[in-house]
Amino acid sequence: MAESDVPEVEGVDNDAEQVSNLKLYACVGFDGNTIHGLRAHPNGVDIVYPTGNKVVIKNMQTERHDFLAGHTNSISALDISRSGNYVASGQINHIGFLASVILWDFHKRELLAKHECHKVRVEAIVFSAKDDFLLSLGGRDCGSVVVWDIKQKKLICSTEASRGTQGDAFVLYPMNCRDPCFMTGGDGTLMIWKIDAAARSITGTSVSLAKLKRIVLCMAANDRDEICFCGTSTGDVLKIRLNFHHDVEVLDPQKLPMMIGCFTKISKKKLPAGTVELYQMGIRSIILTAQGELVIGAGDGTVELVVENPKYLERLKKPSSIAYKLCTLPEFKVIRTAHVKTAVTSLVMKDDDTMYAGTQNCEVFLIEFKTFVVKLLITCHTSTIYDVAFPHHFPDVFATASIHNIRIWSTKTATELLRIMVPNFTCSKVIFTYDGKCILSAWNDGVIRAFTPLTGRLMYAIMDAHNKGVSALCVLKSGRMIISGGCEGQVRCWDIKPTTQTLICTLKEHKGPVSSIHINNANDEAVSASTDGSCIIWDIVRFVRRQVIFANTLFMTVAYHPSDVQILTSGSDKKICYWEVLDGSLVRELEGSSSSAVNTIHMSGNGVVFASGGNDQIIRVWNYQGGNTTHIGAGHCSVVTAVSFSPNGKYLVSTGGAGEIFIWMAPKTAQEPSSHELTSLGGGDSYSVVKGAEEHISKLPRHCRCKNKACVPLSRVGRCKK
Template sequence: MSIEMEDIKDLTLRSIIGYDGNAMKGLKVHPGGNHMIYPFGIKVAIVNMETKIHRYLEGNTNVITSVAVSKTGKYVAAGQVNHMGFKAPVFVWDFETGEVKMTHESHKVRVENVAFSSCERYIISLGGKDDANVCVFDIETKDAICGTFSSNKNAGDAVTLGPLNSHNLCFISGGVYTLKVWTLDPAKRSASGSDVQMGKIRRKVTCIEVTDDDYYAWCGTSTGDVMKVTLNFSKSDRHDNYPVAAPALIGCFAKYARYKKRESDTDLWVSGVRSLVILPNNRLIIGSGDGMVELVGQKVFKPTHKIEKGAGITNPTNPLFVVLKSVCVGGLVTSMQLMNDKKSLLVGTIKCEMLVIDLDSFVAHLYLTCHTTAVYDIAFPSDYSDVFATASKNDVRVWSVSKSRELLRITVPNFTCSSLIFTHDGKSIVTGWNDGTVRGFAPQSGKHIYTITDAHNKGVSALGLTKDGRTLMTGGQEGQIRIWCVRKDVQKLIAVLKEHKGPVSSLQISPNDLEAASASTDGSCIIWDLVKCVRIAIMFSTTLFLCLRFHPSGCQLLTTGTNRQIGYWETFDGALIREIEGSRSAALNALDISSDGVYVASGGNDQYVKLWLYKEGVPIYIGLGHGAVITAVRISPDGRTVVSASADGAIFIWRSPTDPDCRGLSTQSSEEKKSEKSHPPSRASSKGSAGSREELDVKKELAKACKGMADAKAKLEKLKLERDEAEADVAKAKVEIEQATKLYEDHELGGAGDATVNAAAVEAIKCYCTGPCTCEKDYPPPTPKSAMEEKREEIVTCAEKDATLTKPE
């Protein structure tokens, strides 16, 4: 069955869990004070910090490398990376409407940084090392103003931009041994750059911040010190965009040494200065590569003695800063920006975490977090759709679907969790790790329950669990499948199945708990008998099987792999029913079937999430947004949510078409906009109480999850009770059948002592005569014969007659 492309609708994105901390200066606070802007994957997320409503700016086709917001918040811009040999585009959106204002493709392979001029008319973009150009475009006319090399021939590549605050046509670029002040001339369509006079000082500039009056610029370096530069603009004529003298370096400064031998000794920031924020009263906030965020003041250094000739090499870095307050955020600081209340600081780290630091107490509170590496598996609890768990390197995390936030983190350092599954009663999470160990944890507290050591030699790659939670199947990288009897105190190996020749990529137990299926990259898929621990059927295909799923009825099996096909198989004999093309260009890595068996979700290397009709085998919805290979896809038990994860740690939560609240969220609805207009931007600060509120919300979510699991358990107990009652009714019916059979047999034997009983039994037996009754008294009527028996008797009678006629006299 074919389907037209226009019939395929877009999946509605509910939210994205995560933040791309690799983008330098990518985390922004809108000047309006009510929204936060950051990149993730190939989208730019805009989050209302009060209502938590998400909306997304779309247009980019690859990973976003830089984000900029204009001075008043009218425009948002983003640059991206592209494949070698292709141009990397720059997009400019209108913040209110979300529409693309302009776009240009002037850089090769990568856009390193983007910035707006202070007048909001020009967009400045800096190319990467394959391009090494700085380009300026007019946003209103969409025309190019100029483009030129960003650095001199004797210097390295420029990596960062710093727009000025009051000079509309000026900006600064910095990088490896280069630091320039640029002045635009729109009439002549040119830009002139003035090198900062640095003498013999050589530094790699990582970040640039300019004071409000445009007199000085502070530049962080990879060496671990901070350079102070005078820009030499005219103090009398603010409209003069050309420096009256060449910009010059005042000096390189660092912290006063804690333990010093000489008074000129300094302490550098470890792993370099990565981000700067300028505060009043000569104070700075400095974020370093080792995760330290420090509030520093300035103390002028005055040497007490004269440096003598021949005393040795003079350190070019002088002490200036005194640390007033500090806090560790746990990762390289990539972004820092003051909130609009000027009382709190928003910090982004390379570990993809957002933190809010209260400037009074200087205490950091976690605002948002996500996985930093690939997500290998996703699991929902049975019959509960409000939370789900994900498996990744170093940890397992439990998330809230409604609030898109982390509820629990279980950490196992230096190991990777490849698969996980909830027990049917929701009391534990069973996880498989690359060290060959199976670990069980409590989903509410993260407490360790049990460990199966050496479950597999080369790591656990797949898990399967029966509904009673007592039989566990594990698949390993060496190709073996092992069956375990699992108890809280004892975990016993029952059987080892050695049929696969390659790593086991997927494993699932059928709905009746009597069979299981396993897929391997050796091109085989096997159906197993769990009771006898033997193979029932085996399927082969010219592909590396990557995922399989049972249909809820248990009669069919779906597989997918590197051949881009979705295969339908019969579980009775392993016969291939049909194959449909799941992707036109890349392998399919993940597959899932809804609990009602109507929909199928798939994801693969083409970065598309597709929703299919199971019977028709046609795609009806498609989701685009992932910036990396999709590694896992799951449909919630209630069928209202589709969760997908990718190799960059992104978790996308989509609205399923069965969700009654399904509506487009790419732009704000009219009700949401009215709500925002009726509630003007708040100036409330994010103090320590925010952290307590977040903890309270997390506790509420966990309590809600526990209640949901308790309800599921009560429902299960009710089903067990109904099953016991049904079994009692069946046993009672068996007893009645046995009594009736005994009465019938006693009558056939014709016992004199049982005449009364036999007569009663005969009266209770139904007469099958179709005409006048010919049954003899005190004898039961004959049982009616089937059509087959009558036919057989007719054949026998005819044969006997023929034998009598042909018999010789």
């Protein structure tokens, strides 16, 4: 989906309501758990990678993002053709269901063909050398290889990838100069296959490994299909002679393919006799360069450029060299080394001088061949993001909360500025104090932690704030009091001083977890929402309940309108509701989503528009007074967990369940000052300020206590002309 297109979203009539498309400013998200999921386009500019159930095409020069949407679950395999015309992707599905494989047109960004011939999971997917065939390999529940004819868009054949007592196969590799040939590898299995399109069949030849038992994780062959190197989970490399004829038209090996040797690197350490140094946690990715050098990516984050020891090549010519076939020998000389901290799941060449490395920690690095200098290009969360927050009156940075950490991001460059680590715990809420000197966070271990925004140093921690975990958090403008909500249903108020943090009171009204808390602009009221179907408005001066709201839903979020007259709620009933603060009556009810729950809402600073997101993966911007959708944003690959306008109303940030972050250009209506902001702008005399506020309040969708539709309320306490 291109940025200029307006997507057709279920439940939204684009023509009738004149719904516009939110313009995407930047996107942060990369699924590093997909093996060989990072691919570089032959044009040297674009990279292709999965994010949840969508394929992302990113231009590394212009930072433009395009999305290919069509999968219903997480993408497990991805490849781009050597010509650059096609992209193919496969997904995971639930047990008992078929997993789909989709063929995309790269230039038109549209779906060309789709088939569902695999069960549960597509383990690997590749194009043949000349783009005639699309090859896909099923997972453990399937175990079959499927051959798809790209030009005729039809299935040719399928067969089991392993035979007899061999284990599961989960690696596919196409031959470089023989289009109908490819290889499969896995647990104790390594085979060469030939496609007969006329007979609609494929035949396989097993590679002789003698008594050696290995699990193959990756492959790389030279340009003439003479030698193939296979990285294994043991941490060594198998060198295979394929024994193809020198004529590329001959597709059958002249002799049985066999293993030449099993090698590892020459260690710089002094090792005991009879031992070798293996790559830790296995070899996950491998590249064979045009000069015959190998680039090895290991499970411990090591990336090394190695070359075969010339002395070994001399010994290979001797008859005694057969003794070297059945053991791992240190025959690779290390030229250069780099480290990317976590397992390397993808290695791909950008050009002759540089390459990309994708890691299990959802990071993408650029590595130069001459110096092996590592440059971080993309970093993102590795799991669900639970909250997003801007500092007050400072739109240049924002914070996100996830499992193990809090991250601070630059809004303009979409790059990570700071990472605050708290291992083994989940941050459910993050906010900034009004003076910007402290980051407050709520954690599932029941602790409220405060950090410095520049260094991430821990300032203080309120231990045992809630015995079942802290689920909601807010702070007064003065910074002297924090209000927190817990999974046990209690709302607690804390007195904050530089040296001590003291519990003021505990409010016990909710029967279920508190999902959201918000304080009004006057700092005398707070509203809390709970999954027990209740919202309670509290007097935080006297610490008593003012009003309670009940609904047949699980309230997910609640927010005050900037005028403090009404509150907005959303929940599992797919509704967005306007409630009167005075008496808790329902004023308006909107259809927030036609298919799923609305998880989050956020009001713009001027109160003219608000944004919502939910399980339908769609961002909606609403006109507050009109109650209609004005803009939508489609691009998320998972449920939308949080949305937030920047303080200046220029940006809208949304986060998802797959760890992705989208920065949108907010509508201009979110930046316009409204009448209730006149006091902060300092314009006009006191009479005009009061008059403007009264006119603004009178336009809000509400009613007076007298139930007279002609009555115009004059203030937030609901007094009418009568």
